[in-house]
Amino acid sequence: MPHLLQDLLILILPAYALLDNQGITILNYWPVTVGLVAGLIMGDMHTAMVIAGTFQLMSLGVAGLGGASVPDYGLATIVGIYLAARTGAGIGTAVAVGLPVGLLAIQFDVVIKLANNFIAHKAQEYAHKKEFNKMRMINWLGPLFFTMKDFIPMVIIITVGPSAVSAVLNVIPKWVTNGLTIAGGMLPVVGIGMLMHYMPTKKYIWAILAGFVFAAYLKLPVFGVAILGLAAAIIIFQQGMAKANKKNAAVAEGVDDSEEGDDYDE
Amino acid sequence: MPHLLQDLLILILPAYALLDNQGITILNYWPVTVGLVAGLIMGDMHTAMVIAGTFQLMSLGVAGLGGASVPDYGLATIVGIYLAARTGAGIGTAVAVGLPVGLLAIQFDVVIKLANNFIAHKAQEYAHKKEFNKMRMINWLGPLFFTMKDFIPMVIIITVGPSAVSAVLNVIPKWVTNGLTIAGGMLPVVGIGMLMHYMPTKKYIWAILAGFVFAAYLKLPVFGVAILGLAAAIIIFQQGMAKANKKNAAVAEGVDDSEEGDDYDE
Amino acid sequence: MPHLLQDLLILILPAYALLDNQGITILNYWPVTVGLVAGLIMGDMHTAMVIAGTFQLMSLGVAGLGGASVPDYGLATIVGIYLAARTGAGIGTAVAVGLPVGLLAIQFDVVIKLANNFIAHKAQEYAHKKEFNKMRMINWLGPLFFTMKDFIPMVIIITVGPSAVSAVLNVIPKWVTNGLTIAGGMLPVVGIGMLMHYMPTKKYIWAILAGFVFAAYLKLPVFGVAILGLAAAIIIFQQGMAKANKKNAAVAEGVDDSEEGDDYDE
Amino acid sequence: MSKEKKQTPVNTPGVLTRKERHSAILRYMTMGVNNFNYETQQGPSVVWAFSKVLRKIYPKDDEYVEALDNHFKYFNTTTAMANIILGATLAMEEKDGIKSKDAVQSLKTSLMGPFAGIGDTIIWVLFPTIMGSIAGYMAVQGNPTGAIAWILFDMLLFWARIKLFDLGYNSGVKLITSLGERLSIFTEATSVMGLTVVGTLIATVVKVYTPLTFMTGKVKLAIQSGILDKIMPALLPALVAYMVYTLLGKKSWTPTKVILLIVVISLVGAFTGLLGVQPQ
Amino acid sequence: MSKEKKQTPVNTPGVLTRKERHSAILRYMTMGVNNFNYETQQGPSVVWAFSKVLRKIYPKDDEYVEALDNHFKYFNTTTAMANIILGATLAMEEKDGIKSKDAVQSLKTSLMGPFAGIGDTIIWVLFPTIMGSIAGYMAVQGNPTGAIAWILFDMLLFWARIKLFDLGYNSGVKLITSLGERLSIFTEATSVMGLTVVGTLIATVVKVYTPLTFMTGKVKLAIQSGILDKIMPALLPALVAYMVYTLLGKKSWTPTKVILLIVVISLVGAFTGLLGVQPQ
Amino acid sequence: MSKEKKQTPVNTPGVLTRKERHSAILRYMTMGVNNFNYETQQGPSVVWAFSKVLRKIYPKDDEYVEALDNHFKYFNTTTAMANIILGATLAMEEKDGIKSKDAVQSLKTSLMGPFAGIGDTIIWVLFPTIMGSIAGYMAVQGNPTGAIAWILFDMLLFWARIKLFDLGYNSGVKLITSLGERLSIFTEATSVMGLTVVGTLIATVVKVYTPLTFMTGKVKLAIQSGILDKIMPALLPALVAYMVYTLLGKKSWTPTKVILLIVVISLVGAFTGLLGVQPQ
Numbered sequence A, B, C: 001m002p003h004l005l006q007d008l009l010i011l012i013l014p015a016y017a018l019l020d021n022q023g024i025t026i027l028n029y030w031p032v033t034v035g036l037v038a039g040l041i042m043g044d045m046h047t048a049m050v051i052a053g054t055f056q057l058m059s060l061g062v063a064g065l066g067g068a069s070v071p072d073y074g075l076a077t078i079v080g081i082y083l084a085a086r087t088g089a090g091i092g093t094a095v096a097v098g099l100p101v102g103l104l105a106i107q108f109d110v111v112i113k114l115a116n117n118f119i120a121h122k123a124q125e126y127a128h129k130k131e132f133n134k135m136r137m138i139n140w141l142g143p144l145f146f147t148m149k150d151f152i153p154m155v156i157i158i159t160v161g162p163s164a165v166s167a168v169l170n171v172i173p174k175w176v177t178n179g180l181t182i183a184g185g186m187l188p189v190v191g192i193g194m195l196m197h198y199m200p201t202k203k204y205i206w207a208i209l210a211g212f213v214f215a216a217y218l219k220l221p222v223f224g225v226a227i228l229g230l231a232a233a234i235i236i237f238q239q240g241m242a243k244a245n246k247k248n249a250a251v252a253e254g255v256d257d258s259e260e261g262d263d264y265d266e
Numbered sequence D, E, F: 001m002s003k004e005k006k007q008t009p010v011n012t013p014g015v016l017t018r019k020e021r022h023s024a025i026l027r028y029m030t031m032g033v034n035n036f037n038y039e040t041q042q043g044p045s046v047v048w049a050f051s052k053v054l055r056k057i058y059p060k061d062d063e064y065v066e067a068l069d070n071h072f073k074y075f076n077t078t079t080a081m082a083n084i085i086l087g088a089t090l091a092m093e094e095k096d097g098i099k100s101k102d103a104v105q106s107l108k109t110s111l112m113g114p115f116a117g118i119g120d121t122i123i124w125v126l127f128p129t130i131m132g133s134i135a136g137y138m139a140v141q142g143n144p145t146g147a148i149a150w151i152l153f154d155m156l157l158f159w160a161r162i163k164l165f166d167l168g169y170n171s172g173v174k175l176i177t178s179l180g181e182r183l184s185i186f187t188e189a190t191s192v193m194g195l196t197v198v199g200t201l202i203a204t205v206v207k208v209y210t211p212l213t214f215m216t217g218k219v220k221l222a223i224q225s226g227i228l229d230k231i232m233p234a235l236l237p238a239l240v241a242y243m244v245y246t247l248l249g250k251k252s253w254t255p256t257k258v259i260l261l262i263v264v265i266s267l268v269g270a271f272t273g274l275l276g277v278q279p280q
């Protein structure tokens, strides 16, 4: 395969795998699967798999749950494999260069999810203006941004070489990367806050309190809390049904006490 | 004491002690108490107590709760004491031969409890046919089966000798004994399932869920769960009473809203 | 400073600091703060602070919560500093003599809190007789007793010397001091028992049961329990309001079902 | 306490004499779990023990059969504690006859769980551990004193268990007298407590364990601890309990069939290695 | 905030001036637990502190005595946190007079537990641990700076505690204004929270421990950890609490008698070795 | 199962064909979290995916916009599990149109938490840990078999996710048919379960950590573990959640402003060292 084609394919690979993993999840974005493809492209499957396997075992248990940002081991793998194939760098070097690129991606991830916020607002604006096509189209910016997240470092690495990465890393002060990581840990609270405004939070604040105590103090996992929540929900349902039946019965008997029920719901 | 009388008494001992322990529990079936009697029978109290004490300390904490099957250390003790007295085997040998017999008994225990099922059905059948005497009599099969459980290995040991035990053990494939042990662990679920059908399970399913979470996740012991259950029961009782009082009051006032209450109870 | 003035001031210091700590808490009664003042009085700040610091680090985490009695490290500190200044005793000796005095104070603390009980009854008696001034005045006995607790050992130490302390300690049998310590651990139950009689304990006994299980079995700290209690309180409040609203609505409609509500409250 | 008082512990004159009642509980104490089966567990034992006194309470055949059927149902608890429950239910049946049927069943089903929890701990775990460690240590030195003491304690316990029955009987009468028509509310409430304990039993008494592992090179993953326990502790017991409960609700499935199914599954599981005995 | 606003924090013109109110809380802050007793604990302290302002609120002798009796009852919480509660109850009494009696009692009894939990942690555990480790370390090197800083912080805290009282006072007025007739429902609900904490207090504050052991040869069994704790943690405290609660409900038993009983039991327990001090 | 049966899984003739429905869920599966934002998270993804089928259900512009607005709201769960929920809500909207709006929202908000708990564990933690350890070990030996197997499993999963959608769709219809007017009670009850999980999320998902320490000589006290955690675990996350919830309730504060505020606080916190990344 000519170098140019290899470069092109390797450039596209992480961007595609990222979108795949965040969507259909068929190739996914774990080191071994993207490493497999990178090995096919670069023509040295053995080296590719060794580098990928190293990153894979490094990343066991890493999961970006609830919108959290995690190191981009897929990108790290591809960078490592590319460098090994092009510069003949040993596996140690390949891993050492790939890793900081993967870590850098955490910052980008936070920035993109912040930027996506504006897309979401724009889309809703279009909806209100009844420009439904635009509403749909603007959403493509999200995937585009995510593409850029992996595309840009790959372009730099392919054109300027690995030394560029450390140069970029040195420019950004530590407190900025740290600050973005902290923000990434805190920001899921916004979604939770929104959610609480859509739900009958004030009426059932006791459910939040109980869930919090069981999780924070007693370390009950979320699924265990959910079962307790289900137990409470069943009681609420039964009581609601009993009240409704009673109201119906009362109506049937000609006594209209509909107000009372409403009062309770306030 | 003539050998024949000793043999006879030692044959009866485990069978009686088992029934005693599962019923009136006066002699009970722990190594030291049956060992005491075995020592009296065999005429060598010192050796008997040493063997019994060894098995006793081995069995500390072993308890067949909820219908679970556990090693039969009482039988093991008697076998050991008998062999020591008859063959002059050392204490080590006596323990080594007694133990597998005690372990084998787990399997028998499972089989008997399965067999007893048929007795129970038969007895209820007789009750329906109003043959009350038969209903009572057939229940003696249970104790009889349990007697056999200890009687049969004892007969073999006394007549054929200890080598017979290992022969029998070698005939039964490992997966059968294992399978019966697994079944013994799982079978209490049938009783629980029956129980759930007698109780208002659907209405108060939340109580099961809560009890499960506290026990499975938070390792709250059954007594702690029972206290929480008591707390819930008190609330249910108070609410039930309030509703009943209200209904009575309403009836007294001439307003018949009896339906509503019934609806709730469904 | 003349010795007599020093003696006088050092005599007053622990008594004042104790009352301060149990009331306005400005000087407080921790080793370093009373040690600071003792150092000023005795004129050797360095030695004073070293002794105080030693006791301070010894007392970390010691807290007399819920009316519990704890070692009197403040008194121990002052005794140590005084002896070091007067007898030139080394820091080790000062600490060794101060500590038992501080421990002895636990017993006195229990006795005073028992004695205060009679003051409380007397005061209430005066209130019923409408002798309000006496009611107020008698309460001064409490602080007076507490003053004595530290005053008496200090007087002995200053007049008779440290050997007196061990003499006194040897006179009291171990089981008496032990017994008072045990009583100190148990006596807060009286307050709790009183409290339960003022609260709707029978109606809400389930809340006590639940609080107990969470604290005793699951080791949930009091604040966590309080949050769960708050959750339950919110539910009770909502249900109470719903019932009240319903009753009002019913009254408005001319149906008087006031009895039912009352029934429930019993 | 005078002799007379002991003989008439309740105001309402009972159908049964004190001797008849004691003979019934002694029968139960003798049979105990000696005819234990996996389906109804101690049910037949209770029937066998109380068949005579119940006959006296229910002279009519139909009512008698109904009452027997009630007791044939699942019952299981520490036998010592069962005495309290059976004392109470006997009092209820003696006073209200077949009308008490549901209340009797409800009291039994709701109390047996919590009672087993406390009873088993004391009777089957703590007491034998204490006596066993003392008597066992004496025995290995050839000293039978501990064993003899144990038997004496057992006799004391035997006496205490009869007292527990009397306690239950007297409380039972008090209970129904004071609760009156509220008994159904009371039994419903106790059911809630019982069901809470049922949830615990599923998580602790039922044991289902798979020894399966994924293994490749140096990487080994135990299905039980690595996957199932992480989804939910006691996941398999919960699933089995749900399955059994559902099957038992079907017309086509009798408890016997369910038991056979479990035995077959266990044997197949042991043969294939899908199921195993949980290592302690 | 202007001076004027500070002086009239509520719309309803109060009976008491700001100065009178502050003098009352300063009295409480001075007495604190200096007349603490095991029965009513800080009750007499509150009475002593508020006797003057209450006199002004209740000019009628009978009402005054009734109000005093109310405050003579058991009260105990971190003194700093008590300021909030006492601010609120003063506002309630000022506005509604003797009618507020039950609500006042209820608010006190239900809030004191939770407030003690958070207050003790911060005021008596965390703050002295931080200051003590810093100042203690400086002190052993002969440096009094930490000790001086501690006193300065205490002054700050003193000021903050007065603010907490004001906060309670203002909230208290708001509370009764907004809740109106619903106050009784509110206080009942807070009681539930209070009782939950009472359950915790029994398990944690009350200490009853037996050092008894069964011992024979090399086998040793501690009654406390080997038996009692296995039946139920905090079993003895729970039993003692139940016993004390029952005794206090009897006409023949006064709190004083109960206290004496406990002292006697403790002494006898210590003498015989049945009771002991729990090793940390 | 016959082809025909598959195509008409419900009795009520739907507005949408099976193909249209599947095209909608495929759109969602493609977008997934590719346009994830911190405010409404997967909300826009759902809108983008379902805009076409919703257009068909709501021919009137106003209703369409209303329905879209409903879906623009916060939504987040494991994408595989979302398929069940979105299947159910699509069925509801198809049947009841805009009347189902509140029920749809309620179902989404209450189920997404519990579903994320179980879904994330299986899809993002357990599955990749198993496959990753196997395939990773093979890979370091130069063997790509594990990687290939992983991709094949992913394909299987892809198919299963579509089945989950169908399951949700069919259940959804059953749900509304059987619940009828009780749907509002049902959704209120599920909200309770959802809110319980919200309490858990605050304690576990939101991360706020301060690396501050008091230090003097050899004494060192970490503010986080020594003070904050002792007052209450997850104290800072709880305070931040309360603050954010309050701000979001104010007219003057949009979510965007809140997000910016958090970013600024994080940067300032990182700069000053007040905030940090919690060490694992």
Ligand SMILES: OC[C@H]1O[C@H](O)[C@@H](O)[C@@H](O)[C@@H]1O
Binding pocket: A064, A065, A066, A067, A068, F033, F041, F042, F076, F077, F078, F079, F116, F120, F124
């Ligand atoms: O936690 C639920 C969900 O949150 C976000 O949407 C992403 O992190 C997903 O990967 C995750 O499944």
Ligand SMILES: OC[C@H]1O[C@H](O)[C@@H](O)[C@@H](O)[C@@H]1O
Binding pocket: B064, B065, B066, B067, B068, D033, D041, D042, D076, D077, D078, D079, D116, D120, D124
């Ligand atoms: O667990 C209750 C009860 O279950 C079965 O009946 C037996 O194992 C008894 O020994 C036990 O007490």
Ligand SMILES: OC[C@H]1O[C@H](O)[C@@H](O)[C@@H](O)[C@@H]1O
Binding pocket: C064, C065, C066, C067, C068, E033, E041, E042, E076, E077, E078, E079, E116, E120, E124
């Ligand atoms: O526990 C609340 C409270 O109890 C008693 O009053 C004293 O021990 C105080 O120091 C403590 O704050």
